[in-house]
Amino acid sequence: xxxxxxxxxxxxxxxxxxxxxxxxxxxxxxxxxxxxxxxxxxxxxxxxxxxxxxxxxxxxxxxxxxxxxxxxxxxxxxxxxxxxxxxxxxxxxxxxxxxxxxxxxxxxxxxxxxxx
Amino acid sequence: xxxxxxxxxxxxxxxxxxxxxxxxxxxxxxxxxxxxxxxxxxxxxxxxxxxxxxxxxxxxxxxxxxxxxxxxxxxxxxxxxxxxxxxxxxxxxxxxxxxxxxxxxxxxxxxx
Numbered sequence: 527x528x529x530x531x532x533x534x535x536x537x538x539x540x541x542x543x544x545x546x547x548x549x550x551x552x553x554x555x556x557x558x559x560x561x562x563x564x565x566x567x568x569x570x571x572x573x574x575x576x577x578x579x580x581x582x583x584x585x586x587x588x589x590x591x592x593x594x595x596x597x598x599x600x601x602x603x604x605x606x607x608x609x610x611x612x613x614x615x616x617x618x619x620x621x622x623x624x625x626x627x628x629x630x631x632x633x634x635x636x637x638x639x640x641x642x
Numbered sequence: 643x644x645x646x647x648x649x650x651x652x653x654x655x656x657x658x659x660x661x662x663x664x665x666x667x668x669x670x671x672x673x674x675x676x677x678x679x680x681x682x683x684x685x686x687x688x689x690x691x692x693x694x695x696x697x698x699x700x701x702x703x704x705x706x707x708x709x710x711x712x713x714x715x716x717x718x719x720x721x722x723x724x725x726x727x728x729x730x731x732x733x734x735x736x737x738x739x740x741x742x743x744x745x746x747x748x749x750x751x752x753x754x
Contacts, residue, residue, distance in 0.1 A: 561743070569730055571745035617685065628673065628698045630734070630743060632685040 529553060530620050532633035539608055540641050547603040547636050549618030555579075557623035560594065560601045561630065565615040577601065608640045644669065646735050646746035654752045660721040663749045667714050667735030674716040675743065676708060679730040688731075691716055692738075723753045 531550045539545050551560065562574040575585065577594055585592050589606045605612050615637050619630040647666040655661050667674050676688040687700040691710035708718040714735075720727055730750050734743040 563745070568747065569750070570747040571732060571734075573742055573744050576742050619685075628675065628690040628692070629687045629700070630675070630677070630685075631687070632677075634684050 529622075529631040530618050530633035532618055532636050534636045535634070536637045536639070538639045538641065541609060542607050543640075545605045545608050545612070545638055545640075547605075547616050547618075547638070549601045549603065549633060551599050551601065551618070551620045553599075553620060553622050555622040555624060559621040559623075561619040561621070562592065562601075562603050563617045563619065565617065565635070567614075571617070574603075605638070608638075610640050610642050613638060613640045646733055646744055648731075648733050648746035648749050650749060651747065652750050652752075654754060655723050657723055657725060657753055659723050660719060661723060661751060662717055662719045663731055663733075663751075665716045665718075665733030665735075665746060667716070667733075668744060671735035671737050671744075672714055673736045673738060673741070674710055674714060675734045675736075676716070676718050677732045677734065678702075679732060679748070680728075685732070688718065720751075725753050727751065728753045 529552050533548055558579045560577045563571040565571050575592055582594050591604045593602045615635045617635045618633045621630050649664045673692045675690040677685050679685045688702055689699045689708050690697050694710045705721045710716045730748045732745050732748045734745045736743045
């Protein structure tokens with residue numbers, strides 16, 4: 527069963543619009559970690575955030591913000607006032623505690639295109 | 643602080659050959675993981691090493707293997723290459739379990 531679902535395949539916006547990327551996860555573990563990565567055309571996965579399952583506090587970092595809701599198993603990511611440099615593929619990932627806790631399970635990714 | 647370094651960046655190999663990819667983690671990081679990225683399957687976990695021991699392995703055939711050295715550098719090997727092995731191979735390092743995992747730029751392997 528897919529553990530991380532990113533329902534949006536592609537999102538296209540005009541510069542300065544806000545973009546929200548959805549991520550829904552599935553796990554039976556009570557301890558787990560959620561991640562967001564950005565993959566620009568160069569190919570490298572750029573780490574954006576890690577959140578553990580016991581910390582539901584939302585986080586803001588510059589134009590980026592994350593909304594973690596355990597009740598709906600969601601970890602959504604918002605880019606405020608998008609810029610052309612935000613164009614990339616964004617991946618949500620899950621790492622579960624226990625025997626699989628050294629493995630990241632990725633969603634299929636959401637391609638964000640920001641037009642000038 | 644240097645990031646994760648993967649070499650080579652690009653490789654072209656012929657079916658049936660074997661290939662070795664290298665990954666140097668961030669200094670102080672002892673965990674190294676490998677992932678395969680293809681358009682059809684997305685990002686898939688290959689294996690993870692910590693202190694020279696493989697702790698976890700994904701669902702890949704035995705042609706895919708890896709190892710980690712005492713300095714935490716890791717290599718992965720693919721034998722008897724198939725066309726379907728063409729992919730971007732990404733390496734990630736972290737300090738320890740479930741820590742922030744940082745990725746290298748990847749090795750793009752093309753099998754012809």
